[in-house]
Amino acid sequence: MRTLLLTALTVCWFLVEAKPQIKMFPNYGQVYAGDTVILKCSEIPTNKWLFRGQLLEADNQSLILPAASQHSAGDYQCVTAEKSDKFTLRVLDLLAPALLEVLSKNAVVYKNTLVPLQLYVDEGLTDWKCYIARKDTLFHVQIPEDEMTSKTSITFFVEARGENPEIVFCNHKTRGRSNSISLRSTEMEVLLEIPPRPAMLGEPLTLKCEVQGGAEIKTAVFYKDGAQIQTTSDGSYKISAVTDKDQGSYRCKATYRYTYTNPHGAFKEKVDSEPQTLNIRARPPSAVIAHDASTLECSCSAPDCPAAPRFHWYYQESGTAVPAMHTKDAPRLLYDQPGLYACQAFWDDGVSRRSQLFYAAPDSKLIIYVVLALIIAGVLCVAIAFLFLKKRREDSAGQRDVPMKSMRRKKAGEEDDEAKDDAYQSLNETDKNDYHTLQQGDGADGGYEAVGGARSGDGGDGGYEALKAKEQSDVYHSLQPTETPGADGGYEALKGTKQSDTYETLKPTAEGGGDGGVEAIKGSKASATGEESEEKGVYQKLGTDGGDGVYEELGRKRQEDNKED
Structure with a gap:
């Protein structure tokens, strides 16, 4: 019994271990529309792949999705001897928080060449890291740490080694990541240039046939899915507005002559390029600017936008190629200088497409009205201050000029x-x-x-x-x-005396017994009654009269006589 039980457990364990597993490479975490995604089955051989239960035309260990979209979101399974568990791919239609671009605007390059890329991060480059995925290995792109600072953009180079596809992306441990770029290499003399990111529905697109070394192209013939579609003399194929029907495999044949060293240099005719796949994606949610005489307002086009967006504003100065961040977290912007403005909606896990650049110039009439209003307000303030000061001076002068009564x-x-x-x-x-x-x-x-x-x-x-x-x-x-x-x-x-201009002072009294008593110094006139005569202008001391601090009235003797009369 014990033997049977152990055998059953061994079989179950073997079956579990033998069941294939699906992993995503590189492991982005959040997948955005347009990303190149590689799904790998853990078991070999892989006989087939299932998507939403339907058989796919793929029998390799790796399943490459060149441009993830809502059409490619869903459950995947790989089948070997056993069928794997379902792997669910979720795709977000928003754009990644950071922007990664190929400066040459071309995803197809010659093998073993350096490709210039540029990373833009509104919040600054501190602690951002970039990677390149080749086959089954993820490599760290070496960028000097002193370059990854608070500035918002940086240019760096990666080498295209011809291991198609080579996927480049950057991320931050807390602030998300950039979009991914899929580089493709060729060793052929003629190549077809296609955009590094999927073409967007409804937008114009140009495909170019190029010759290594800068030869002069006489004619170029373009093919889609093996069928000839157009012959041009300038080596370009233009699509006025991209549709779903434009997705497919493209190539070109060029007739050209190397004239940079010799006008009659080598002539080559109908040299073929490698086929390249043009991927199409739906347009992401986009920000829109509305305006009046002095205000710009940003919104996100419904119904594509998630709820509760926040907004960033960008202003492009004269002579610069890229708008720089102007204001954060403000749906409205009061602009005070003319120039090109753009805005963008953002959420915690992604952002909208930026609005079209909008040239805004403050209304000249409004400026005139504002200036006039300020001038009038200034004149009124000066007038009020003048009247206030004048009134204050008059009041002060009135107080100083009051006569003493x-x-x-x-x-x-x-x-x-x-x-x-x-x-x-x-x-x-x-x-x-x-x-x-x-x-x-x-x-x-x-x-x-x-x-x-x-x-x-x-x-x-x-x-x-x-x-x-x-x-x-x-x-x-x-x-x-x-x-x-x-x-x-x-x-x-x-009491004053009858004699004008006669002034009397106080002096101590002649009588003793009084502390501090003072009597009037009396000025006398010659008396007709024989009273004691004193010279006019002669003054006598006041004497004490026995009371502490008691003073008697100053007056002339004759005045008292007059009173008695």
């Missing part, structure tokens, strides 16, 4: 209309230490007295009463302590 008491018996306009009274502080605004006094134009102030000096600590206009105008008075009993620190107006 003297304060005087209205004379006894003086009529209201005889009161001077410049008679002002000071503010009184109330018992509650409140401060009040001025209001017009009774009967005197321009006379003001304190609102709510006490009219007598008594009854409040620190109360202030209005200074009243004195009989004599233009005499200025200071405050001195009042003699009113019971009022601490009360002050009353110093």
Whole structure:
């Protein structure tokens, strides 16, 4: 029983191991439309290949798909003694994030020649690597690391060794890869030039018959799938708009003479080229530009575009061959300078085709309107600033020019209309230490007295009463302590004398006993009553009168007599 079980397990293991496997070479990961794909069966001999369950006309170990498309997407199987598991090929119609091109625009080259290629990456070349696949081996293309920097393009060379096809591509470990280029070599003197990438439906195409060494072609005959289609004298075959019917195998026969050394050099007639396959693909989703007077807007043509695209803008400067990236992630662009613009939609796994170059020039009328608007706005700002400064100067000048008004008491018996306009009274502080605004006094134009102030000096600590206009105008008075009993620190107006231009100062009193007491220096006139006579202009010190810090009113003796009268 154990022997039978071991035998069954051995048979099952052998059957599993004998089952063929399919692998893709090179292993791109994501396959884009137009890529050259090679499917390899792990077992030899391979009798046949199945695609979507249908038998293909292929019996080799490798199945070459020269230009992957939605038509070639699906399940593949190889058949040896056993049928392999299904290998599903998925093809994305978008373009690869990076662009790889042959600078000569020709995929067919002479054997053992160097082929110039150029890689374009919008995000910069840092950490990008390029490879070439020959037969079953993938080789790293040697590019100096200091060349793979933040710049967006680089030119490098690969050697075509004649191991058809030789597939070149570049990739980045996180940002995807470029499209692939399939190089084909020939050792024949005449070759047929075809594009390095599949021709796109609806676009013009030219095939050229070339002779190695630059001979002058007299005539060229073109064939498609073995049938003659056209004879030309310039060695070119032109297709105005590519259709699916144009796909096939092409070759040419050239009649030519080498004239670069001798006008009568060697003449060769109807020399054949190797056949080359022209591959056709559908047009990928394409970006489209709409515009108005100052704005460009980019969109992606529906229904081919996936949802939620982002956009890049490109601007081609004068004298440059390739547009450079202008702005990222912006569906609209406000252009401020004339030139050629293009845009492109992109997604995480691929990009659209770039839009056609669009020449945009800002509307001259719009520029004029904008300039006029700016000029008007500038003039208004200057005018407003000028008026503001002028007003400020006038206000400042008004404050400086206000005349100083003297304060005087209205004379006894003086009529209201005889009161001077410049008679002002000071503010009184109330018992509650409140401060009040001025209001017009009774009967005197321009006379003001304190609102709510006490009219007598008594009854409040620190109360202030209005200074009243004195009989004599233009005499200025200071405050001195009042003699009113019971009022601490009360002050009353110093009285001016009748004599004009007589000024009195304060001096210490002659009487003792008072700290800091000061009495008026009295200027006297000769008295008719026999009172003590003093010379005019003689001043006396004020004396203390026994109270701390109490000052008495300055005044002339005669003025007191007048008051008694």
